[in-house]
Amino acid sequence: MNNIKNKFSIKDLENLSGIKAHTIRIWEKRYNLFNPNRTNTNIRYYSLDSLQKLLNISFLNSNGIKISKIAKLSSIEICDKVREISISSKNNNHIIDVFKLAMLNFDQALFIKTYNELISEYDFKTIFFSYFVPFLNEIGLLWQTNTITPSHEHFIVELIKQRILVNTEKSSKGIESSKSKETYVLFLPDNEIHELGLLFINYEILNKGHHTIYLGQSVPIESMISLMDFYSKITFISCFTIKPEANDIKKYLKEFNKKLLHNTSNELLICGRMTEVIPDSISNKVSTYKFSKEIIDTIESTPIYE
Known part of the structure:
Protein backbone atom coordinates (compact mmCIF):
# COMPACT_ATOMS: atom_id res chain seq x y z
CA MET A 1 0.00 0.00 0.00
CA LYS A 90 -23.36 7.37 -21.52
CA ASN A 91 -20.69 10.07 -21.25
CA ASN A 92 -17.20 8.59 -21.51
CA ASN A 93 -15.49 11.36 -19.51
CA HIS A 94 -16.71 9.94 -16.22
CA ILE A 95 -15.54 6.43 -17.11
CA ILE A 96 -12.09 7.75 -17.98
CA ASP A 97 -11.96 9.56 -14.63
CA VAL A 98 -12.81 6.29 -12.86
CA PHE A 99 -9.99 4.59 -14.76
CA LYS A 100 -7.67 7.39 -13.57
CA LEU A 101 -8.64 6.73 -9.96
CA ALA A 102 -8.10 2.99 -10.45
CA MET A 103 -4.65 3.72 -11.84
CA LEU A 104 -3.65 6.18 -9.12
CA ASN A 105 -4.80 3.84 -6.37
CA PHE A 106 -3.48 0.67 -8.05
CA ASP A 107 -7.06 -0.56 -7.73
CA GLN A 108 -7.45 -3.59 -10.00
CA ALA A 109 -10.93 -4.37 -8.66
CA LEU A 110 -12.22 -0.92 -9.61
CA PHE A 111 -10.78 -1.22 -13.11
CA ILE A 112 -12.31 -4.66 -13.66
CA LYS A 113 -15.69 -3.60 -12.24
CA THR A 114 -15.80 -0.56 -14.55
CA TYR A 115 -14.70 -2.62 -17.55
CA ASN A 116 -17.33 -5.28 -16.85
CA GLU A 117 -20.01 -2.59 -16.78
CA LEU A 118 -18.84 -1.38 -20.18
CA ILE A 119 -18.61 -4.83 -21.77
CA SER A 120 -22.20 -5.53 -20.73
CA GLU A 121 -23.27 -2.65 -23.01
CA TYR A 122 -20.67 -2.32 -25.77
CA ASP A 123 -18.55 -4.51 -28.02
CA PHE A 124 -14.82 -4.59 -27.30
CA LYS A 125 -13.88 -2.48 -30.33
CA THR A 126 -16.11 0.35 -29.09
CA ILE A 127 -14.63 0.13 -25.60
CA PHE A 128 -11.09 0.20 -26.97
CA PHE A 129 -11.50 3.26 -29.19
CA SER A 130 -14.07 5.19 -27.12
CA TYR A 131 -12.55 4.63 -23.67
CA PHE A 132 -9.11 2.98 -23.68
CA VAL A 133 -7.53 5.08 -26.45
CA PRO A 134 -8.57 8.48 -24.98
CA PHE A 135 -7.50 7.25 -21.55
CA LEU A 136 -4.09 6.12 -22.84
CA ASN A 137 -3.62 9.49 -24.55
CA GLU A 138 -4.23 11.21 -21.21
CA ILE A 139 -1.80 8.86 -19.48
CA GLY A 140 0.92 10.00 -21.87
CA LEU A 141 0.35 13.62 -20.88
CA LEU A 142 0.20 12.79 -17.18
CA TRP A 143 3.50 10.93 -17.41
CA GLN A 144 5.15 13.83 -19.24
CA THR A 145 4.09 16.26 -16.50
CA ASN A 146 5.32 13.94 -13.70
CA THR A 147 1.78 13.59 -12.34
CA ILE A 148 2.07 9.80 -12.40
CA THR A 149 5.01 7.42 -12.14
CA PRO A 150 6.07 4.68 -14.57
CA SER A 151 4.55 2.19 -12.10
CA HIS A 152 1.12 3.74 -12.57
CA GLU A 153 1.45 3.53 -16.33
CA HIS A 154 2.70 -0.08 -16.34
CA PHE A 155 -0.07 -1.13 -13.95
CA ILE A 156 -2.92 0.18 -16.09
CA VAL A 157 -1.37 -0.78 -19.43
CA GLU A 158 -1.01 -4.37 -18.28
CA LEU A 159 -4.67 -4.46 -17.22
CA ILE A 160 -5.74 -3.21 -20.64
CA LYS A 161 -3.37 -5.68 -22.28
CA GLN A 162 -5.03 -8.51 -20.37
CA ARG A 163 -8.46 -7.46 -21.71
CA ILE A 164 -7.10 -7.53 -25.28
CA LEU A 165 -5.58 -10.98 -24.78
CA VAL A 166 -8.78 -12.41 -23.30
CA ASN A 167 -10.80 -11.16 -26.26
CA THR A 168 -8.11 -12.34 -28.70
CA GLU A 169 -8.35 -15.84 -27.25
CA LYS A 170 -12.09 -15.84 -27.90
CA SER A 171 -11.52 -14.71 -31.50
CA SER A 172 -8.84 -17.39 -32.00
CA LYS A 173 -11.25 -20.30 -31.54
CA GLY A 174 -11.56 -22.19 -34.78
CA ILE A 175 -8.46 -20.59 -36.26
CA GLU A 176 -7.28 -23.99 -37.56
CA SER A 177 -10.04 -23.90 -40.16
CA SER A 178 -9.25 -20.34 -41.31
CA LYS A 179 -8.77 -20.08 -45.08
CA SER A 180 -7.72 -16.48 -45.30
CA LYS A 181 -6.59 -14.97 -48.57
CA GLU A 182 -3.30 -13.96 -47.00
CA THR A 183 -1.23 -14.10 -43.87
CA TYR A 184 -0.71 -11.11 -41.59
CA VAL A 185 2.53 -11.01 -39.60
CA LEU A 186 2.50 -8.53 -36.72
CA PHE A 187 5.74 -7.40 -35.14
CA LEU A 188 7.54 -4.50 -33.47
CA PRO A 189 11.04 -3.45 -34.60
CA ASP A 190 14.16 -3.74 -32.48
CA ASN A 191 13.82 -2.04 -29.06
CA GLU A 192 10.17 -1.06 -29.64
CA ILE A 193 8.03 -2.18 -26.69
CA HIS A 194 4.74 -0.26 -27.08
CA GLU A 195 2.50 -3.05 -28.27
CA LEU A 196 -1.08 -2.28 -27.15
CA GLY A 197 -2.02 -0.92 -30.57
CA LEU A 198 -0.47 -3.91 -32.34
CA LEU A 199 -2.20 -6.35 -29.99
CA PHE A 200 -5.55 -4.75 -30.76
CA ILE A 201 -4.90 -4.87 -34.52
CA ASN A 202 -4.15 -8.57 -34.13
CA TYR A 203 -7.43 -9.05 -32.25
CA GLU A 204 -9.42 -7.26 -34.97
CA ILE A 205 -7.78 -9.20 -37.82
CA LEU A 206 -8.54 -12.51 -36.12
CA ASN A 207 -12.05 -11.32 -35.41
CA LYS A 208 -12.55 -10.82 -39.16
CA GLY A 209 -11.48 -14.38 -39.88
CA HIS A 210 -8.02 -13.67 -41.28
CA HIS A 211 -4.86 -15.63 -40.42
CA THR A 212 -2.28 -13.89 -38.21
CA ILE A 213 1.15 -14.62 -36.85
CA TYR A 214 1.88 -12.44 -33.84
CA LEU A 215 5.62 -12.04 -33.17
CA GLY A 216 5.46 -9.23 -30.58
CA GLN A 217 8.15 -6.88 -29.35
CA SER A 218 11.64 -6.15 -30.66
CA VAL A 219 11.78 -8.49 -33.67
CA PRO A 220 14.92 -8.37 -35.90
CA ILE A 221 14.34 -8.23 -39.66
CA GLU A 222 16.57 -11.26 -40.24
CA SER A 223 14.39 -13.46 -38.06
CA MET A 224 11.37 -12.95 -40.33
CA ILE A 225 13.01 -14.09 -43.56
CA SER A 226 12.20 -17.74 -42.86
CA LEU A 227 8.46 -16.93 -42.95
CA MET A 228 8.75 -16.51 -46.71
CA ASP A 229 9.41 -20.26 -47.05
CA PHE A 230 5.89 -20.95 -45.77
CA TYR A 231 3.73 -18.15 -47.16
CA SER A 232 3.57 -16.74 -50.69
CA LYS A 233 1.92 -13.47 -49.68
CA ILE A 234 2.53 -11.78 -46.34
CA THR A 235 1.20 -8.48 -45.08
CA PHE A 236 3.60 -7.30 -42.38
CA ILE A 237 2.11 -4.92 -39.82
CA SER A 238 4.02 -2.85 -37.29
CA CYS A 239 3.68 0.15 -34.98
CA PHE A 240 6.58 2.62 -34.82
CA THR A 241 6.06 4.58 -31.59
CA ILE A 242 9.62 5.37 -30.49
CA LYS A 243 11.70 3.08 -32.70
CA PRO A 244 13.33 3.18 -35.17
CA GLU A 245 14.48 6.70 -34.38
CA ALA A 246 14.03 9.39 -37.03
CA ASN A 247 17.64 9.20 -38.24
CA ASP A 248 17.43 5.40 -38.63
CA ILE A 249 14.01 4.90 -40.21
CA LYS A 250 15.04 5.29 -43.83
CA LYS A 251 17.90 2.81 -43.44
CA TYR A 252 15.64 0.36 -41.57
CA LEU A 253 12.92 0.43 -44.23
CA LYS A 254 15.43 0.05 -47.07
CA GLU A 255 16.76 -3.10 -45.42
CA PHE A 256 13.23 -4.35 -44.76
CA ASN A 257 12.26 -3.75 -48.38
CA LYS A 258 15.36 -5.52 -49.68
CA LYS A 259 15.00 -8.63 -47.52
CA LEU A 260 11.24 -9.06 -47.15
CA LEU A 261 9.39 -7.09 -49.84
CA HIS A 262 11.47 -6.81 -53.02
CA ASN A 263 10.38 -9.16 -55.84
CA THR A 264 7.52 -10.52 -53.72
CA SER A 265 3.80 -9.86 -53.31
CA ASN A 266 4.43 -8.92 -49.67
CA GLU A 267 3.74 -5.48 -48.23
CA LEU A 268 4.31 -3.56 -45.00
CA LEU A 269 1.69 -1.51 -43.14
CA ILE A 270 2.94 0.83 -40.41
CA CYS A 271 1.11 3.03 -37.90
CA GLY A 272 2.35 5.16 -35.02
CA ARG A 273 3.98 8.44 -34.17
CA MET A 274 7.23 7.80 -36.05
CA THR A 275 5.42 7.41 -39.38
CA GLU A 276 5.46 11.21 -39.56
CA VAL A 277 9.13 11.11 -40.58
CA ILE A 278 8.88 8.29 -43.16
CA PRO A 279 9.46 9.60 -46.71
CA ASP A 280 6.54 9.01 -49.10
CA SER A 281 8.94 7.67 -51.72
CA ILE A 282 10.49 4.97 -49.53
CA SER A 283 8.70 2.09 -51.36
CA ASN A 284 5.39 1.41 -53.07
CA LYS A 285 5.13 -1.68 -50.88
CA VAL A 286 5.16 0.36 -47.66
CA SER A 287 1.97 2.10 -46.49
CA THR A 288 1.83 4.39 -43.48
CA TYR A 289 -1.10 5.25 -41.23
CA LYS A 290 -1.29 7.64 -38.31
CA PHE A 291 -3.62 5.47 -36.22
CA SER A 292 -4.13 1.74 -35.74
CA LYS A 293 -7.82 2.15 -36.58
CA GLU A 294 -6.88 3.16 -40.13
CA ILE A 295 -5.02 -0.13 -40.61
CA ILE A 296 -8.00 -2.03 -39.23
CA ASP A 297 -10.38 -0.23 -41.61
CA THR A 298 -8.11 -1.12 -44.54
CA ILE A 299 -8.01 -4.79 -43.59
CA GLU A 300 -11.76 -4.96 -43.04
CA SER A 301 -12.23 -4.37 -46.76
CA THR A 302 -9.91 -7.29 -47.65
CA PRO A 303 -11.85 -10.35 -48.90
CA ILE A 304 -11.33 -13.83 -47.44
CA TYR A 305 -11.14 -16.99 -49.54
CA GLU A 306 -13.58 -19.69 -48.43
Whole structure:
Protein backbone atom coordinates (compact mmCIF):
# COMPACT_ATOMS: atom_id res chain seq x y z
CA MET A 1 0.00 0.00 0.00
CA ASN A 2 2.99 2.33 0.35
CA ASN A 3 3.04 2.79 -3.43
CA ILE A 4 -0.36 4.47 -3.48
CA LYS A 5 -0.16 8.13 -4.35
CA ASN A 6 -2.42 9.95 -1.89
CA LYS A 7 -0.96 13.46 -1.88
CA PHE A 8 -1.51 15.76 -4.84
CA SER A 9 -0.33 19.27 -5.59
CA ILE A 10 -2.75 21.73 -7.15
CA LYS A 11 -0.81 21.25 -10.41
CA ASP A 12 -1.51 17.52 -10.18
CA LEU A 13 -5.22 18.29 -9.78
CA GLU A 14 -5.08 20.53 -12.84
CA ASN A 15 -3.37 17.86 -14.94
CA LEU A 16 -5.72 15.11 -13.82
CA SER A 17 -9.00 17.03 -14.06
CA GLY A 18 -8.37 19.56 -16.81
CA ILE A 19 -9.55 22.32 -14.46
CA LYS A 20 -7.10 25.22 -14.20
CA ALA A 21 -5.37 25.70 -10.86
CA HIS A 22 -6.70 29.27 -10.70
CA THR A 23 -10.28 27.97 -11.02
CA ILE A 24 -9.70 25.32 -8.36
CA ARG A 25 -8.50 28.01 -5.95
CA ILE A 26 -11.60 30.12 -6.66
CA TRP A 27 -13.91 27.13 -6.07
CA GLU A 28 -12.03 26.40 -2.87
CA LYS A 29 -12.23 29.94 -1.46
CA ARG A 30 -15.67 30.95 -2.72
CA TYR A 31 -17.55 27.69 -2.20
CA ASN A 32 -15.39 25.86 0.35
CA LEU A 33 -15.39 22.76 -1.86
CA PHE A 34 -11.94 21.53 -0.81
CA ASN A 35 -9.92 21.55 2.39
CA PRO A 36 -6.25 21.15 1.47
CA ASN A 37 -3.74 19.97 4.02
CA ARG A 38 -0.28 21.42 4.55
CA THR A 39 3.14 19.87 4.90
CA ASN A 40 5.53 20.74 7.71
CA THR A 41 6.98 23.37 5.38
CA ASN A 42 3.50 24.88 4.83
CA ILE A 43 3.09 23.57 1.26
CA ARG A 44 -0.52 22.82 0.35
CA TYR A 45 -1.50 19.35 -0.84
CA TYR A 46 -4.75 17.55 -1.57
CA SER A 47 -5.98 14.08 -0.67
CA LEU A 48 -7.22 11.33 -2.98
CA ASP A 49 -10.74 12.13 -1.75
CA SER A 50 -10.27 15.73 -2.90
CA LEU A 51 -9.14 14.52 -6.32
CA GLN A 52 -12.14 12.24 -6.64
CA LYS A 53 -14.47 15.06 -5.59
CA LEU A 54 -12.87 17.42 -8.11
CA LEU A 55 -13.27 14.89 -10.92
CA ASN A 56 -16.95 14.52 -10.04
CA ILE A 57 -17.46 18.28 -9.82
CA SER A 58 -15.73 18.75 -13.16
CA PHE A 59 -18.01 16.14 -14.71
CA LEU A 60 -21.17 17.80 -13.38
CA ASN A 61 -19.99 21.27 -14.40
CA SER A 62 -19.18 20.08 -17.95
CA ASN A 63 -22.71 18.69 -18.11
CA GLY A 64 -24.29 22.08 -17.53
CA ILE A 65 -24.67 22.23 -13.73
CA LYS A 66 -23.49 25.53 -12.27
CA ILE A 67 -20.76 25.39 -9.67
CA SER A 68 -22.93 27.37 -7.22
CA LYS A 69 -25.53 24.60 -7.34
CA ILE A 70 -22.93 21.83 -7.04
CA ALA A 71 -21.50 23.53 -3.95
CA LYS A 72 -24.83 23.05 -2.15
CA LEU A 73 -24.71 19.27 -2.62
CA SER A 74 -23.14 16.87 -0.14
CA SER A 75 -20.38 14.54 -1.28
CA ILE A 76 -22.87 11.67 -1.45
CA GLU A 77 -25.32 13.75 -3.48
CA ILE A 78 -22.52 14.73 -5.88
CA CYS A 79 -21.66 11.07 -6.45
CA ASP A 80 -25.34 10.19 -6.96
CA LYS A 81 -25.76 12.99 -9.49
CA VAL A 82 -22.66 11.89 -11.39
CA ARG A 83 -23.96 8.33 -11.52
CA GLU A 84 -27.37 9.52 -12.73
CA ILE A 85 -25.95 11.65 -15.56
CA SER A 86 -23.33 9.12 -16.63
CA ILE A 87 -25.98 6.39 -16.95
CA SER A 88 -28.42 8.55 -18.90
CA SER A 89 -25.89 10.22 -21.21
CA LYS A 90 -23.36 7.37 -21.52
CA ASN A 91 -20.69 10.07 -21.25
CA ASN A 92 -17.20 8.59 -21.51
CA ASN A 93 -15.49 11.36 -19.51
CA HIS A 94 -16.71 9.94 -16.22
CA ILE A 95 -15.54 6.43 -17.11
CA ILE A 96 -12.09 7.75 -17.98
CA ASP A 97 -11.96 9.56 -14.63
CA VAL A 98 -12.81 6.29 -12.86
CA PHE A 99 -9.99 4.59 -14.76
CA LYS A 100 -7.67 7.39 -13.57
CA LEU A 101 -8.64 6.73 -9.96
CA ALA A 102 -8.10 2.99 -10.45
CA MET A 103 -4.65 3.72 -11.84
CA LEU A 104 -3.65 6.18 -9.12
CA ASN A 105 -4.80 3.84 -6.37
CA PHE A 106 -3.48 0.67 -8.05
CA ASP A 107 -7.06 -0.56 -7.73
CA GLN A 108 -7.45 -3.59 -10.00
CA ALA A 109 -10.93 -4.37 -8.66
CA LEU A 110 -12.22 -0.92 -9.61
CA PHE A 111 -10.78 -1.22 -13.11
CA ILE A 112 -12.31 -4.66 -13.66
CA LYS A 113 -15.69 -3.60 -12.24
CA THR A 114 -15.80 -0.56 -14.55
CA TYR A 115 -14.70 -2.62 -17.55
CA ASN A 116 -17.33 -5.28 -16.85
CA GLU A 117 -20.01 -2.59 -16.78
CA LEU A 118 -18.84 -1.38 -20.18
CA ILE A 119 -18.61 -4.83 -21.77
CA SER A 120 -22.20 -5.53 -20.73
CA GLU A 121 -23.27 -2.65 -23.01
CA TYR A 122 -20.67 -2.32 -25.77
CA ASP A 123 -18.55 -4.51 -28.02
CA PHE A 124 -14.82 -4.59 -27.30
CA LYS A 125 -13.88 -2.48 -30.33
CA THR A 126 -16.11 0.35 -29.09
CA ILE A 127 -14.63 0.13 -25.60
CA PHE A 128 -11.09 0.20 -26.97
CA PHE A 129 -11.50 3.26 -29.19
CA SER A 130 -14.07 5.19 -27.12
CA TYR A 131 -12.55 4.63 -23.67
CA PHE A 132 -9.11 2.98 -23.68
CA VAL A 133 -7.53 5.08 -26.45
CA PRO A 134 -8.57 8.48 -24.98
CA PHE A 135 -7.50 7.25 -21.55
CA LEU A 136 -4.09 6.12 -22.84
CA ASN A 137 -3.62 9.49 -24.55
CA GLU A 138 -4.23 11.21 -21.21
CA ILE A 139 -1.80 8.86 -19.48
CA GLY A 140 0.92 10.00 -21.87
CA LEU A 141 0.35 13.62 -20.88
CA LEU A 142 0.20 12.79 -17.18
CA TRP A 143 3.50 10.93 -17.41
CA GLN A 144 5.15 13.83 -19.24
CA THR A 145 4.09 16.26 -16.50
CA ASN A 146 5.32 13.94 -13.70
CA THR A 147 1.78 13.59 -12.34
CA ILE A 148 2.07 9.80 -12.40
CA THR A 149 5.01 7.42 -12.14
CA PRO A 150 6.07 4.68 -14.57
CA SER A 151 4.55 2.19 -12.10
CA HIS A 152 1.12 3.74 -12.57
CA GLU A 153 1.45 3.53 -16.33
CA HIS A 154 2.70 -0.08 -16.34
CA PHE A 155 -0.07 -1.13 -13.95
CA ILE A 156 -2.92 0.18 -16.09
CA VAL A 157 -1.37 -0.78 -19.43
CA GLU A 158 -1.01 -4.37 -18.28
CA LEU A 159 -4.67 -4.46 -17.22
CA ILE A 160 -5.74 -3.21 -20.64
CA LYS A 161 -3.37 -5.68 -22.28
CA GLN A 162 -5.03 -8.51 -20.37
CA ARG A 163 -8.46 -7.46 -21.71
CA ILE A 164 -7.10 -7.53 -25.28
CA LEU A 165 -5.58 -10.98 -24.78
CA VAL A 166 -8.78 -12.41 -23.30
CA ASN A 167 -10.80 -11.16 -26.26
CA THR A 168 -8.11 -12.34 -28.70
CA GLU A 169 -8.35 -15.84 -27.25
CA LYS A 170 -12.09 -15.84 -27.90
CA SER A 171 -11.52 -14.71 -31.50
CA SER A 172 -8.84 -17.39 -32.00
CA LYS A 173 -11.25 -20.30 -31.54
CA GLY A 174 -11.56 -22.19 -34.78
CA ILE A 175 -8.46 -20.59 -36.26
CA GLU A 176 -7.28 -23.99 -37.56
CA SER A 177 -10.04 -23.90 -40.16
CA SER A 178 -9.25 -20.34 -41.31
CA LYS A 179 -8.77 -20.08 -45.08
CA SER A 180 -7.72 -16.48 -45.30
CA LYS A 181 -6.59 -14.97 -48.57
CA GLU A 182 -3.30 -13.96 -47.00
CA THR A 183 -1.23 -14.10 -43.87
CA TYR A 184 -0.71 -11.11 -41.59
CA VAL A 185 2.53 -11.01 -39.60
CA LEU A 186 2.50 -8.53 -36.72
CA PHE A 187 5.74 -7.40 -35.14
CA LEU A 188 7.54 -4.50 -33.47
CA PRO A 189 11.04 -3.45 -34.60
CA ASP A 190 14.16 -3.74 -32.48
CA ASN A 191 13.82 -2.04 -29.06
CA GLU A 192 10.17 -1.06 -29.64
CA ILE A 193 8.03 -2.18 -26.69
CA HIS A 194 4.74 -0.26 -27.08
CA GLU A 195 2.50 -3.05 -28.27
CA LEU A 196 -1.08 -2.28 -27.15
CA GLY A 197 -2.02 -0.92 -30.57
CA LEU A 198 -0.47 -3.91 -32.34
CA LEU A 199 -2.20 -6.35 -29.99
CA PHE A 200 -5.55 -4.75 -30.76
CA ILE A 201 -4.90 -4.87 -34.52
CA ASN A 202 -4.15 -8.57 -34.13
CA TYR A 203 -7.43 -9.05 -32.25
CA GLU A 204 -9.42 -7.26 -34.97
CA ILE A 205 -7.78 -9.20 -37.82
CA LEU A 206 -8.54 -12.51 -36.12
CA ASN A 207 -12.05 -11.32 -35.41
CA LYS A 208 -12.55 -10.82 -39.16
CA GLY A 209 -11.48 -14.38 -39.88
CA HIS A 210 -8.02 -13.67 -41.28
CA HIS A 211 -4.86 -15.63 -40.42
CA THR A 212 -2.28 -13.89 -38.21
CA ILE A 213 1.15 -14.62 -36.85
CA TYR A 214 1.88 -12.44 -33.84
CA LEU A 215 5.62 -12.04 -33.17
CA GLY A 216 5.46 -9.23 -30.58
CA GLN A 217 8.15 -6.88 -29.35
CA SER A 218 11.64 -6.15 -30.66
CA VAL A 219 11.78 -8.49 -33.67
CA PRO A 220 14.92 -8.37 -35.90
CA ILE A 221 14.34 -8.23 -39.66
CA GLU A 222 16.57 -11.26 -40.24
CA SER A 223 14.39 -13.46 -38.06
CA MET A 224 11.37 -12.95 -40.33
CA ILE A 225 13.01 -14.09 -43.56
CA SER A 226 12.20 -17.74 -42.86
CA LEU A 227 8.46 -16.93 -42.95
CA MET A 228 8.75 -16.51 -46.71
CA ASP A 229 9.41 -20.26 -47.05
CA PHE A 230 5.89 -20.95 -45.77
CA TYR A 231 3.73 -18.15 -47.16
CA SER A 232 3.57 -16.74 -50.69
CA LYS A 233 1.92 -13.47 -49.68
CA ILE A 234 2.53 -11.78 -46.34
CA THR A 235 1.20 -8.48 -45.08
CA PHE A 236 3.60 -7.30 -42.38
CA ILE A 237 2.11 -4.92 -39.82
CA SER A 238 4.02 -2.85 -37.29
CA CYS A 239 3.68 0.15 -34.98
CA PHE A 240 6.58 2.62 -34.82
CA THR A 241 6.06 4.58 -31.59
CA ILE A 242 9.62 5.37 -30.49
CA LYS A 243 11.70 3.08 -32.70
CA PRO A 244 13.33 3.18 -35.17
CA GLU A 245 14.48 6.70 -34.38
CA ALA A 246 14.03 9.39 -37.03
CA ASN A 247 17.64 9.20 -38.24
CA ASP A 248 17.43 5.40 -38.63
CA ILE A 249 14.01 4.90 -40.21
CA LYS A 250 15.04 5.29 -43.83
CA LYS A 251 17.90 2.81 -43.44
CA TYR A 252 15.64 0.36 -41.57
CA LEU A 253 12.92 0.43 -44.23
CA LYS A 254 15.43 0.05 -47.07
CA GLU A 255 16.76 -3.10 -45.42
CA PHE A 256 13.23 -4.35 -44.76
CA ASN A 257 12.26 -3.75 -48.38
CA LYS A 258 15.36 -5.52 -49.68
CA LYS A 259 15.00 -8.63 -47.52
CA LEU A 260 11.24 -9.06 -47.15
CA LEU A 261 9.39 -7.09 -49.84
CA HIS A 262 11.47 -6.81 -53.02
CA ASN A 263 10.38 -9.16 -55.84
CA THR A 264 7.52 -10.52 -53.72
CA SER A 265 3.80 -9.86 -53.31
CA ASN A 266 4.43 -8.92 -49.67
CA GLU A 267 3.74 -5.48 -48.23
CA LEU A 268 4.31 -3.56 -45.00
CA LEU A 269 1.69 -1.51 -43.14
CA ILE A 270 2.94 0.83 -40.41
CA CYS A 271 1.11 3.03 -37.90
CA GLY A 272 2.35 5.16 -35.02
CA ARG A 273 3.98 8.44 -34.17
CA MET A 274 7.23 7.80 -36.05
CA THR A 275 5.42 7.41 -39.38
CA GLU A 276 5.46 11.21 -39.56
CA VAL A 277 9.13 11.11 -40.58
CA ILE A 278 8.88 8.29 -43.16
CA PRO A 279 9.46 9.60 -46.71
CA ASP A 280 6.54 9.01 -49.10
CA SER A 281 8.94 7.67 -51.72
CA ILE A 282 10.49 4.97 -49.53
CA SER A 283 8.70 2.09 -51.36
CA ASN A 284 5.39 1.41 -53.07
CA LYS A 285 5.13 -1.68 -50.88
CA VAL A 286 5.16 0.36 -47.66
CA SER A 287 1.97 2.10 -46.49
CA THR A 288 1.83 4.39 -43.48
CA TYR A 289 -1.10 5.25 -41.23
CA LYS A 290 -1.29 7.64 -38.31
CA PHE A 291 -3.62 5.47 -36.22
CA SER A 292 -4.13 1.74 -35.74
CA LYS A 293 -7.82 2.15 -36.58
CA GLU A 294 -6.88 3.16 -40.13
CA ILE A 295 -5.02 -0.13 -40.61
CA ILE A 296 -8.00 -2.03 -39.23
CA ASP A 297 -10.38 -0.23 -41.61
CA THR A 298 -8.11 -1.12 -44.54
CA ILE A 299 -8.01 -4.79 -43.59
CA GLU A 300 -11.76 -4.96 -43.04
CA SER A 301 -12.23 -4.37 -46.76
CA THR A 302 -9.91 -7.29 -47.65
CA PRO A 303 -11.85 -10.35 -48.90
CA ILE A 304 -11.33 -13.83 -47.44
CA TYR A 305 -11.14 -16.99 -49.54
CA GLU A 306 -13.58 -19.69 -48.43
